[in-house]
Amino acid sequence: MEVLTQLAGGFAAALSPTNLFMAALGALLGTLVGVLPGLGPTAAIAILFPLTTVLEPVPAIIMLAGIYYGAMYGGSTTAILLNIPGEVASVPTCLDGYPMARQGRGGVALGIAAIGSFFAGTLGVVALTFFAPLLADQALRFGPPEYFGLMVLAFTVVASLSSASLLKGFAMAAVGYLASLTGLGPSTAEPRFTFDWGPLMSGVDLIALVVGLFAISEVFLGLEESRVAIAEKIRNVFPGWADLRAAIPAILRGTGIGFVLGLLPGCAPGVTVFMAYDAERRISRHPERFGKGAIEGVAAPESANNATSSAGFIPLLALGIPGSAPLAVLLGGLMVYGLQPGPLLFQKNPEFVWTIIASFYIGNVILLVLNLPLVGLWARLTRIPYGILGPVILMLSFLGAYSVRNSMFDVGVSLVFGAVGYFLRKYQWPLAPLLLAFILGPLLEKYLIQSLSMSGGSPLIFVQRGLSLALILAAGVLLFTSLVLVRYTSRRVREETAEELAL
Amino acid sequence: MTSAGAGRNQRWVMGGVLFALGLVAVIEGWRLYALRTQMVAGAVVGDDTLPLITGAALIIFGILVAVVAPPPPAKVTLPAGPVRAQMLLAGGLLVAYWLILPYVGYTGSTALISVGLYRAMGNYRWLVAGLLAAVTTALLFLMFRVWLHEPLPTGWLGF
Numbered sequence: 287m288e289v290l291t292q293l294a295g296g297f298a299a300a301l302s303p304t305n306l307f308m309a310a311l312g313a314l315l316g317t318l319v320g321v322l323p324g325l326g327p328t329a330a331i332a333i334l335f336p337l338t339t340v341l342e343p344v345p346a347i348i349m350l351a352g353i354y355y356g357a358m359y360g361g362s363t364t365a366i367l368l369n370i371p372g373e374v375a376s377v378p379t380c381l382d383g384y385p386m387a388r389q390g391r392g393g394v395a396l397g398i399a400a401i402g403s404f405f406a407g408t409l410g411v412v413a414l415t416f417f418a419p420l421l422a423d424q425a426l427r428f429g430p431p432e433y434f435g436l437m438v439l440a441f442t443v444v445a446s447l448s449s450a451s452l453l454k455g456f457a458m459a460a461v462g463y464l465a466s467l468t469g470l471g472p473s474t475a476e477p478r479f480t481f482d483w484g485p486l487m488s489g490v491d492l493i494a495l496v497v498g499l500f501a502i503s504e505v506f507l508g509l510e511e512s513r514v515a516i517a518e519k520i521r522n523v524f525p526g527w528a529d530l531r532a533a534i535p536a537i538l539r540g541t542g543i544g545f546v547l548g549l550l551p552g553c554a555p556g557v558t559v560f561m562a563y564d565a566e567r568r569i570s571r572h573p574e575r576f577g578k579g580a581i582e583g584v585a586a587p588e589s590a591n592n593a594t595s596s597a598g599f600i601p602l603l604a605l606g607i608p609g610s611a612p613l614a615v616l617l618g619g620l621m622v623y624g625l626q627p628g629p630l631l632f633q634k635n636p637e638f639v640w641t642i643i644a645s646f647y648i649g650n651v652i653l654l655v656l657n658l659p660l661v662g663l664w665a666r667l668t669r670i671p672y673g674i675l676g677p678v679i680l681m682l683s684f685l686g687a688y689s690v691r692n693s694m695f696d697v698g699v700s701l702v703f704g705a706v707g708y709f710l711r712k713y714q715w716p717l718a719p720l721l722l723a724f725i726l727g728p729l730l731e732k733y734l735i736q737s738l739s740m741s742g743g744s745p746l747i748f749v750q751r752g753l754s755l756a757l758i759l760a761a762g763v764l765l766f767t768s769l770v771l772v773r774y775t776s777r778r779v780r781e782e783t784a785e786e787l788a789l
Numbered sequence: 790m791t792s793a794g795a796g797r798n799q800r801w802v803m804g805g806v807l808f809a810l811g812l813v814a815v816i817e818g819w820r821l822y823a824l825r826t827q828m829v830a831g832a833v834v835g836d837d838t839l840p841l842i843t844g845a846a847l848i849i850f851g852i853l854v855a856v857v858a859p860p861p862p863a864k865v866t867l868p869a870g871p872v873r874a875q876m877l878l879a880g881g882l883l884v885a886y887w888l889i890l891p892y893v894g895y896t897g898s899t900a901l902i903s904v905g906l907y908r909a910m911g912n913y914r915w916l917v918a919g920l921l922a923a924v925t926t927a928l929l930f931l932m933f934r935v936w937l938h939e940p941l942p943t944g945w946l947g948f
Contacts, residue, residue, distance in 0.1 A: 340937045451860040457807055457850040463843045464814055471836025476824060478836060479817055502883075506876055509910060510868050673911020677903060678925060680883060685929055689939045697887050705880070713799060714863040731839040743833030 293415055296640030300348065300648055308345040309645050312338075312352020313653045319353075320360015321664045322675055326373035327612040328718075329504050330357035332496035333679065335619055336686040343623040344638060348645040350619050354612060355407065355649045358595055359657055362399045362588055363664050367392055373611070374779060375555035375591045378563035382576060382583030395584045396661045397523035398533050402589035404654040406541040410596020411646040413545065414603070418643075421604035422632040430736035431747050433628075435757030437730040440607040442764040443554070444719040452769070455719045458710075462720035465490050466727025473735060485695035492618040494687045494696040495724060498703025499710075499717050500611075501683040505676050506708050523661040529581050536566050536582035537589045544590030547771075548597030550764060554610045555594040557771045560778045562590035599646070603627050603639065608725070611718040618725050622690075626729075799862045804855025807847050814844025878909040894944025895934075899926045 299305065315337070319330040334353045338346040365376035366383030379399065386395040428436070444459045468479045469489030480486040525533065540562040547558045566586040567576045576583050598609035606628035608614040620627055625635065632639055657664070687700035710717060741747035749755045821837035829835060854860065868876055886902040893901070903922030907913045913921065933939040 337932070337937065453850065453853055453858060454860050457803075457847070457854060460843055460846045460850055461807070461810065463839065464810060464847065467814075467840055467843065471821065473832075473835045474825065474828060476821060476828075476836055478821060478840065479813075506879070509876055509879070510872055671911060673907065673913060674921065676879070676910040677906035677921075680879070680906060681899065681903060681925060681929055684883065684886060685933050685939075685941075688941075689933055689937060692940060694887065694891055694942075697890075701883055701887060704883075712863075712865055712867070713803070715803070727839075735834050735838060738834040738838070739832070 289416060289419060292636060292640045293644060295637065296642070296644030297647075299344070299637065299641040300644035305345050305348050305641070305645060306648065308341065308349040309352045309649050310652050310656070312349035312354075313356040313649055313656055314352075316353035316356020316358075317360045317363075317653075317657060317660075317664060318356070318667070320357035321363045321667050322360075322670075322679065325501070325504055325679065326376075327354065327357035327361055328373065328496070328615055328721075329500040330360065331612055331615045331619075332493060333501050333682055333686055335493055335496075335615070336689045338619070339622075339690060343625065344641055346623060347620065347625075347638075347642055348649075350616060351642065351645055352649045352652070354595075354616055355646075355653050357612070358592065359400065359403055359653055360664070362403070362591075363396060363661075364668060366395045366399065366584070367665055367668050373556070374775075375559050375587075375594075375610075377556075377779060378559045378587035379584055379591075381563070382578070382580050385577070385579035386581070386584065389579050391579065392665065393523040393661060394525045394529055394581070396665075397525050397658060398529065398537075398581055398585050399588040400523075400654055400657045400661075401525070402533070402537045402540065402585045403592040404650055405537055406544060406589040406591075406593035407596050407650045407653075408647065409541055410545060410548070410593050410599065411643065411650065413597065414599045414646070415643055417549075418600045418604040419632055421600065422629040424629075427753065428629065429751075430733045430740060431751050431754040432757060434730070434733040434737050434748060435754040435761070436605055436607065436628075437726055437733060439605075439757050439761040439764065440722070440726055442761050442768055443607065443609055443722060452772075454715050458716055459719040459723040462723030463727045463730070465495065465720070466724045467731070472728070472732060485693070488691075490699055490724075491687075491690055491693070491696045492615075492622065492725065493690045494699040495703050496615055496618070496721065497683045497687045498700035498705075499707035499721065501679060502700060502704025503707030503711055505679050505683075506704070507711060508672060509676060523658050525581070533581050533585040536585040539565060540586035540589030541593045543586075544593030545597045548594030548609065549600060550609075550767065555591045555598075556610075557775045558590045558594045559587040560775050561771075562586040564778070596646075603631065603642075604629065606729070608722065611721055614718070614722045614725050621725070800855050800859035804851045804853075804859070806851070807854060808851030811844045811847030811849075811851055814840050814847060816844075818844055875909055879906060882906055882909060890944070891942050892944050894946050895930065895941035896926060897944070897946055899929060 315334055316330060319325060319333055320327060331350070331353055335350065338349045341349065361373060361376045362379050362383070364370045365379040367387050369380050369384040371377045371380050383395045386392060441459070444455050468486055470476070470487060471478050477487055543562045543565060544558045547561065563583060563586055566582045567573045570576065570582065595610065598613050601607040601609060602613050602617060606617070606626065608617045617627060625631060625638070683700065684697055688694065688697045690696060707717060737747050738745070748758060818837045818840035821835070821840060825832055825835040825837055882902050882905045886898060890898045900922050903925045904918045907918035907921045934941055
């Protein structure tokens, strides 16, 4: 009951004209950038993040959440119309979405994707409403060793973001930790890794890093590929009764698979979409239709993708563990506004948390209302020549990196990481573990130092306290589960794309 | 180059980079350790702890990647011909933008670099590239200066 009262308070705040406008604007801009060929949700959020920095924290985070939802939906548009998965979570959508588009049913595929996303996203937010406070309550008993255990648990996410090679994933995570150490040390304020160079004293800015790794590198990769959109006009986006009858059970199953697995901190959408797609094909009476434009092949993975993403908000807000690269950027965004997701967030900033949760409901509705009528517009956007898109994205990324701290140094950082990101992606070294470790690095260091100071330097403190030990054991179990799931997903990605892709 | 040769190169380059980064981290951690023992008597951990751990991990990963358990090599086709020229030109223009923006100011440098980018990435004629650049400069100005109130660099020209 208390939850509902707090949620009602959240709705009262989220429905204020400013916040409502920000949710709509975020969803619109997120979709707008998300539909641009090859730009996945991570890059879209990174590019648009600077636009929120002029706002107060609540409308800014609401807009950021709208951007997240919009960008997630935008990714499915390029998968269906261009056969380009912005991220690996969109690969199964390509398998049947693109054939549907070639058969002139692209509008229906986009409509089903929007409906499935809305249903799964809303269910995820309902669960967030009731589960997250419970989880946060439990976590209130945490001390530094338990928080350190939590950071170790978060580290298991690296396994699911590592594509085929775990070694590559962990190596990239170590590079991310190293990058996060640049600047002033937290204990003595002594400069670290600055090499007596002033600009490095303030450390590497998150947005500069993300813009470089995910946006600038993407534009250069995009230059190498010829991307051609389906030329047919999108007519009807509202699926007929026959389509709905086939899609609704798939939406329900996809949502179930995506949501349950999404609660595990080590399970990214890239894993659950393939499980949902394969489950659908396995139980279908006509599995031969899959890969040739089966509507269930779009409905199930799209629902699973959104259910996992929404379920990912639970460990994100309650424990501070992001389950995917876009959520990691979102976590970084929250931290820029001085908010540390985790159990204390529910205690210290309840109005804020409940406003954000209410805005997730609103964001889902806005996305559906906005996207179904505007599908034709989004489809037209995918036809903008890359010769125009590329320069615009580069200039936007450049100025976005500058605008966060008004620093040309940050722009330089984004250019360097753009080049590094290009080669890392080219040679199939996953970027998401680097990003995750970069964001969690300062927290890991804080809790490690606090815990070891408490124990006089003995690492046994982590196994002597019940909760901390349980978290570390849970991390081991999750790591194993993630490895099994990742192996399965990597095999499936290889089968479908003949490539190794980061999840 | 044969695929075996390419694989060897990949693992040595990446393993070497990881090893070098680890070495830098360990050296920096060691410097911080010495500093901590001087500055904070009795402290068992400090700013050096994670750099040392991360450095050691990177060195181990470097050795694993290069020698012990190299990951399967990626099949990579690097861009060639006109595409490579396009990419190098676009990259060079971005670096040039970074260098000239503080001196030439937002308007002049953005217009100039945009023309170059539209020419390099889209092969548009000068007139079309100029028009696109003007629109881009104006829209980005509206977004960052007018909406976001960002103090964009004005440079010698004052705008």
